[in-house]
Amino acid sequence: MTLLAGEWCVSYSGSVKRPHPIPHATKLAVVAVLSLLPPSSVVRRAAAAESATALTNLVVETNFPSGSGKVIEINQDERLIKLEPSSHEGRGWACWWYVRVSGFEAGETISLQVGRAPWATPERAAFSSDGETWRQTAAGERNGAWITYRHKVDAPVAWFAWGPPFTPRDSEELIHFATAANSQAARYELCKTRDGRIVPALKIGSDDGSGTAGVWIQARQHAWESGSSWVCRGLVEWLVSEHPRAVQLREKAIVSIVPVMDIDSVAIGAGGKDQTPHDHNRDWTDQPHWPAVAAAMKEIAQRNQNHKLDLFIDLHNPGASTTRPFFYVPPRKLLSAKRERNLERFLATARAEITGPLPFVGETRESGAGYDKRWQAISKNWVTMNTQEHVVATTLETAWNTEHSTTDGYRSVGQQLGLAIERYLRFNPRDEIAQETKPGQHER
Ligand SMILES: [Zn+2]
Structure with a gap:
């Protein structure tokens, strides 16, 4: 039936x-009798509910x-x-x-x-x-x-x-786990959303000393892309661990992490992408619509001004046919020589560390004017255009439609992203570019 x-x-x-x-005939008879009653009839509604329950x-x-x-x-x-x-x-x-x-x-x-x-x-x-x-x-x-x-x-x-869920509660639990595991980790509230929810965030590492590097990681500007929050979770789990390279990264840098940016859409199970008036990753403008974007922009601008920003990574899931992670990069024409040198170095470290089961093998795509008419309001492009020229801003798209797009697979990408960040910051991105290595002058 x-x-x-x-x-x-x-x-x-x-x-x-x-x-x-x-029996089918009985059902038809019940329907026929009920249909004689007015739709608002208590008997009709109760009978319909009982019939539905039984079926x-x-x-x-x-x-x-x-x-x-x-x-x-x-x-x-x-x-x-x-x-x-x-x-x-x-x-x-x-x-x-x-x-x-x-x-x-x-x-x-x-x-x-x-x-x-x-x-x-x-x-x-x-x-x-x-x-x-x-x-x-x-x-x-x-x-x-x-x-x-x-x-x-x-x-x-x-x-x-559709994929392993990662809810607002999961975000709070991840942050609680991090703060319980490591005294260098602290929870804070990025903002309150338009629907009145708190967007929890995490800060890990020391904030003292003029040489402190700064990293910003965020996930779920697009609510349906739950895998990006699992990548974020893998990164956090590694970063608060006693892995020697995690310890080194914590000593060198302060890392801000937002596991879920569009927490309202995630909470109600909405897709978020292309929502009205535009989604979070088309909102990085002088007048942001979404409080999480406004708060992130403000904090990033402050850190940039205070010389505490080197790397910005926005975590996403891509289209259905993508089988391996790749990075969206800003239009090359926006990049100064120093920013391009640093981007290439970061991509090289990512390639060395993100080795599988979901490997990054070097694929990048530009998202400029030909990609979207609001390209300047995409977060990594806004960061690129509004920060010191050593800052690298990029988007990691982790494939969701593979047999490795599991909680463990995503967490591996996050852990390996942490290793890539640690390796990248072994060199100082703020160092002046050496004359002989300026892009375009030599083979690279
Ligand atoms: Zn996305």
């Missing part, structure tokens, strides 16, 4: 018992932080749920989905059919049987704009998502 569930299903959370099958074995819920999913159809016989991301008017692309499924028994195989390609349909979905530990399903089967994941669940409840 096929039940057209509609959106009511997403918040249904009653206790579920396997119902006795209701619904599988239950889909999204009423939790970052939840998203509009149920289109549940086929109880085939144990198949068809859904697409919830739409949030004006809140960006509908590509993120994250649902809790119950109403089945441990050991059953559940099928999840999700659309639409390409943004909402990773080759493998993220899956959890405890809501905390995330793994991947097997590769799904594509049919047009839809993909079907079949997964045998070893528990009576399961969570499925």
